[in-house]
Amino acid sequence: MTTDSPAPRAPYDPDNIFARILRGEIPAHRVYEDEATLAFMDVMPQGEGHTLVIPKAPARGLLDADPASLAALMASVQRVARAVKAAFAADGLTIFQYNEPAGGQTVFHLHVHIVPRRDGVPLKRHEGGMADPALLAQHAARIRAALEAGEG
Numbered sequence: 782m783t784t785d786s787p788a789p790r791a792p793y794d795p796d797n798i799f800a801r802i803l804r805g806e807i808p809a810h811r812v813y814e815d816e817a818t819l820a821f822m823d824v825m826p827q828g829e830g831h832t833l834v835i836p837k838a839p840a841r842g843l844l845d846a847d848p849a850s851l852a853a854l855m856a857s858v859q860r861v862a863r864a865v866k867a868a869f870a871a872d873g874l875t876i877f878q879y880n881e882p883a884g885g886q887t888v889f890h891l892h893v894h895i896v897p898r899r900d901g902v903p904l905k906r907h908e909g910g911m912a913d914p915a916l917l918a919q920h921a922a923r924i925r926a927a928l929e930a931g932e933g
């Protein structure tokens with residue numbers, strides 16, 4: 782290998798936690814699904830209403846994703862973000878996406894974070910603690926209701 786060769790990329794692991802959520806092997810508080818994407822609540826929210834949107838097509842991160850899958854993902858991010866903003870009467874949104882451990886990624890299936898924000902309220906720590914499942918269920922219901930009301 783020469784010094785200018787790219788570092789070998791880790792392969793996609795089909796048993797990562799989000800792949801298992803997609804297959805229905807482990808539960809998630811789902812808020813939106815279409816043929817190409819799924820959205821559900823983050824179990825360790827950095828703010829009330831923290832939602833994740835993932836493509837159904839396997840991809841480790843942004844760099845190995847198929848462009849058509851990325852286009853579908855971003856369309857769902859916009860739709861879910863509008864509903865999240867309405868459901869939580871948020872002043873704004875923080876939307877982010879990490880790639881590889883050095884970039885802060887901990888689950889290796891591409892995902893986009895959507896966190897509703899309030900003026901002057903800081904983001905909580907990444908993976909700071911598990912939320913009460915009953916509260917996550919309530920929050921998911923609020924977002925689904927906003928989508929059904931046409932807020933997406």
Ligand code: 5GP
Pocket residue numbers: 798809810821822823824825826878879885886887888889907908
């Ligand atoms: P990353 O650092 O990879 O961008 O973030 C992964 C996110 O997934 C974290 O915010 C973490 O709280 C969330 N997460 C980790 N495990 C689970 C899980 O089993 N279910 C759900 N819904 N979220 C998870």
